[in-house]
Amino acid sequence: MSEVDKWGRVYNCCSGTFRFEQITLATFPGVEMHSNDVSLYSSAIAGYVLGKPIDYEFHGALDFVNEFDFREPDQRLAALAVGFNLGRFAGGKANAYKTSHREHLVANFGSYVERTLDKVRKLPGMIPIKSYSPRDWILHLEEAIDRKAAIFSYPPFYKGGYEKMFEFLAENIKWDAPRYELFDPKALRGLIERVRQAGVPYCILSDQIYDDLKPELEFVSGRGHPHYCYVSTGKSSYLQLVPRSAPFRYKPIDLDKIKPDSVVTIGRADAAQMTFLKDVYLKKGITHTPGMVNYLVRVDDMLVGGLIYNLDKFAKRSIYLLSDFAISREGRLSKLATRLACNGELLRDMGKRFIDRFDKVQTSAFSDHPVSMKYRGIFEQTKREEIDGPEGKFRLHYVGARIDETPQQAFEWWYGKHFKR
Structure with missing residues (x-):
């Protein structure tokens, strides 16, 4: 019994x-x-x-x-x-x-x-x-x-x-x-x-x-x-709920194949695919939260990274960026993903889904440094908290205004200003 x-x-x-x-x-x-x-x-x-x-x-x-x-x-x-x-x-x-x-x-x-x-x-x-x-x-x-x-x-x-x-x-x-x-x-x-x-x-x-x-x-x-x-009893059991992960076939980015006229594309992805990528490429120890909208960023059909969003619970006309990541630390690819995170075409796409207008993007980042270089020049830091935990020494809060440009224009900006082989 x-x-x-x-x-x-x-x-x-x-x-x-x-x-x-x-x-x-x-x-x-x-x-x-x-x-x-x-x-x-x-x-x-x-x-x-x-x-x-x-x-x-x-x-x-x-x-x-x-x-x-x-x-x-x-x-x-x-x-x-x-x-x-x-x-x-x-x-x-x-x-x-x-x-x-x-x-x-x-x-x-x-x-x-x-x-x-x-x-x-x-x-x-x-x-x-x-x-x-x-x-x-x-x-x-x-x-x-x-x-x-x-x-x-x-x-x-x-x-x-x-x-x-x-x-x-x-x-x-x-x-x-x-x-x-x-x-x-x-x-x-x-x-x-x-x-x-x-x-x-x-x-x-x-x-x-x-x-x-x-x-x-x-x-x-x-x-x-x-x-x-x-x-009242020390005996207990529990179930651990783990987000579903779904491996999928993709071509990883090759920096040597990126050219000035390369074409950037952004497509929807499901949460299980994003969980798979985050488990493989993101820093260990960070708790990953599934998002409501997910996008994959590709250059010439080569995977660059992903963007994950949720509705913002507090700010008006704002969407919350749960994660923006690149699958490689080389070539300053993360700067491209961050620029695209504020892209007007993406915000309008999400606006149609949620029947709303999004003019800005809120996000938070964990870092061992007081600023995150990938957000500099695109997002504005609004708050910095010292946490000194396994995820990093700081929790940084940022807000970015909508950038009304095409994804291709964002690529051209990144290629001319930040890309390094």
Whole structure:
């Protein structure tokens, strides 16, 4: 019998989208699961799977939903789910990307609800919970201690974070919301100690690290913030997720074959191909993060390097350059890749994909030096951090303005000013 089977009864504090419930109950179907949350999203799902649908009323930005006259519990939950998705494009500063997606969802709302119904109807079989309590998760934790039950918790990482996530639904759907205290992550250390002293099994996930308490697991995804797992048993296992790598046939660059009239081309690539190249050519010890858009740079069909981009989460009309690299350190090829990273044709290509306009490129680089020579003259350094880690002594932040020239003009600039055999 496994450790989890021995628990018998588990209280999940902060169920969210019920991922923990789905994984645990699929693996250990004999466990009695008692879920908890304070959000409308979680409460509506729990009410549906338990056969006790809750009441809620669409209004404000979602008032148009009432025109569909959704009456059945599965229809109303599907409408709420589509409304939650619509909220992703309703907050923050408006832009063409958000506006077009929001208008599309509103215009096709009924169709999206129909497509969501099948997923909704599968929920009772996927989340066979025993009970659900819409209340402060600390009260749920205290009941678990009183009943000698196991505790799982994945509380918010920052104060008000949970409220921000469900802000759109809270503002545009009326329901009998439970009262609760806004959780401050700084209080988590005391709660972990409370659970430890109670002697019940527990598993608590957090981004908090303490000098006097060692987590059993640390999880880092790409360059994201580390997650730590505090558990009541030292025995633990984990899965390591590795980005998929796909080797492919290519002709590496030969400096002796580059001529003044050589032709530069830029083509789309998939993430697996870029992972393969980064594993082969980039500095070891750097954590590689997959991008949303990838390009391969070639000169006369010979591979020079790659460009990897993500949407910028903070700056307006900006795209984030995750990586720009050359497969050879010779000939100052990296300078060509960096110049092309700001190329107007590429930025317009990505603008069409994301229905936005990109006028600048943000990036960060690790280096053992306070400046990165390949960015000089193309990007402007905006910040320098001393980190003295395995990736380098400095983390450098740069921004580059869009360069309105053809890729061939960029090649001619590089060939005349920087190329050396």
